[in-house]
Amino acid sequence: MGMAWQNELKLHLQKLSDFWVERNLDRYQLMEDQEKKAIHRKKAGLRERGVDILKAEVSGNILGTTVHGSERTVDYFYRLRLFQKQQDTFFFEDVQTKRRATFKEGELIKDSSRAVESSVMDVQDVPTKLPQDEWRMPGKGKGKGKGIIYDRLAAVKYADRWWDAYNPKFRAFDVDCTNYVSQCVFAGGGPMNGQYNKHSGWWYEGNRWSLSWAVAHSFRWYLASEGNRLGAVAVEHPEQLQPGDVICYDFEGDGHWDHSTIVTEKDGKGMPLVNAHTTNSRHRYWAYEDSTAWTQNIKYKFYHFND
Known part of the structure; x- marks a missing residue:
C-alpha cells in the first residue's frame, strides 16, 4: 500500500x-x-x-x-x-x-x-454586553478621530501582505481575526490609547494588549463607543464601506460579537470583499454565508473610518 x-x-x-x-x-x-x-x-x-x-x-x-x-x-x-x-x-x-x-x-x-470562525477565546473575561461608558476616555466623547488621517491604502496593503501569515512583531492567537484587523487599522494610522488597562482603550504593547485589540466582541463595542479614537462611524449598508473599513459579525444574533474582517476590495456591483484571519481569507464576500458559523440569525455592524 x-x-x-x-x-x-x-x-x-x-x-x-x-x-x-x-x-x-x-x-x-x-x-x-x-x-x-x-x-x-x-x-x-x-x-x-x-x-x-x-x-x-x-x-x-x-x-x-x-x-x-x-x-x-x-x-x-x-x-x-x-x-x-x-x-x-x-x-x-x-x-x-x-x-x-x-x-x-x-x-x-x-x-x-478544521476551521473555526469563532471560539471560546472571544468570551473569556468579556461580559455579554459592554456599556459604552466602559470605553469612554475623559474629555474625548466629542469629535472622535479629530485630526487623524486614516491611510486606507496602507491598511489594505498590510491586510494583503499578512492575510495568510503572521507578523512576528505581534502575537498570533488561535482565534486571530480581531488581532489581525487591529493590526491592519494600526498600519493605516489608527492611534492606540488606554495603555495599560486591558479594559480600556485600544492598544497592544509587548506581551500585553487590550481586550478591544484581540477580542471581536470588545472591538465592536470600542468602535461604537464615544471614546474610540479611530474616527469610526457606524453606517447602515455594506455598500457604504470603503477599503480599509471593518465589519463585525454576530453569527448567532445573540448579542455576542464573534468575528471581525477588513474590507480590501469591491466586487463588480460595489459590494465589499474582505480579508480575515482564523480562516485566513482574502477578497471573500462580506456576508460570510459560506462560513460554517453562519446562521439565519446573523447580525452585522459596518464601521466606516473618517478620513
Missing part, C-alpha cells in the same frame, strides 16, 4: 479544483453536513450575484499524519483560489485553512475542515 494515500490526496485536491468550476458533486460524500450547507450557500450566493468561476486552483501542504490500525489521519493546509468574473469585473478570492483527511487502507473516506 506504501504511499497510496498521498496519491489519493493529490487526486482529491485536483477533484476539489474541478468541483468549483464544473460543479461536480461527487466530493460532497466526503464532507460533513455543516460544510455541505456552507458550500450550497456559497454557490447560491454566486448565482444571485451573477458571478462566474472561471478557474479554481487548489493546493495542500501536509502538516502531520497519524496511524491507528488500518486508518490514517492527515492534517494539511488547504489553499483555494477562485478566479471570478462579475459583469465586466475580474477578481479572485483566496482561502487558506486547515483540513483533516481520513484514509482507510489507502482510500480516502472523509475530508473535513
Whole structure:
C-alpha cells in the first residue's frame, strides 16, 4: 500500500479544483453536513450575484499524519483560489485553512475542515454586553478621530501582505481575526490609547494588549463607543464601506460579537470583499454565508473610518 494515500490526496485536491468550476458533486460524500450547507450557500450566493468561476486552483501542504490500525489521519493546509468574473469585473478570492483527511487502507473516506470562525477565546473575561461608558476616555466623547488621517491604502496593503501569515512583531492567537484587523487599522494610522488597562482603550504593547485589540466582541463595542479614537462611524449598508473599513459579525444574533474582517476590495456591483484571519481569507464576500458559523440569525455592524 506504501504511499497510496498521498496519491489519493493529490487526486482529491485536483477533484476539489474541478468541483468549483464544473460543479461536480461527487466530493460532497466526503464532507460533513455543516460544510455541505456552507458550500450550497456559497454557490447560491454566486448565482444571485451573477458571478462566474472561471478557474479554481487548489493546493495542500501536509502538516502531520497519524496511524491507528488500518486508518490514517492527515492534517494539511488547504489553499483555494477562485478566479471570478462579475459583469465586466475580474477578481479572485483566496482561502487558506486547515483540513483533516481520513484514509482507510489507502482510500480516502472523509475530508473535513478544521476551521473555526469563532471560539471560546472571544468570551473569556468579556461580559455579554459592554456599556459604552466602559470605553469612554475623559474629555474625548466629542469629535472622535479629530485630526487623524486614516491611510486606507496602507491598511489594505498590510491586510494583503499578512492575510495568510503572521507578523512576528505581534502575537498570533488561535482565534486571530480581531488581532489581525487591529493590526491592519494600526498600519493605516489608527492611534492606540488606554495603555495599560486591558479594559480600556485600544492598544497592544509587548506581551500585553487590550481586550478591544484581540477580542471581536470588545472591538465592536470600542468602535461604537464615544471614546474610540479611530474616527469610526457606524453606517447602515455594506455598500457604504470603503477599503480599509471593518465589519463585525454576530453569527448567532445573540448579542455576542464573534468575528471581525477588513474590507480590501469591491466586487463588480460595489459590494465589499474582505480579508480575515482564523480562516485566513482574502477578497471573500462580506456576508460570510459560506462560513460554517453562519446562521439565519446573523447580525452585522459596518464601521466606516473618517478620513
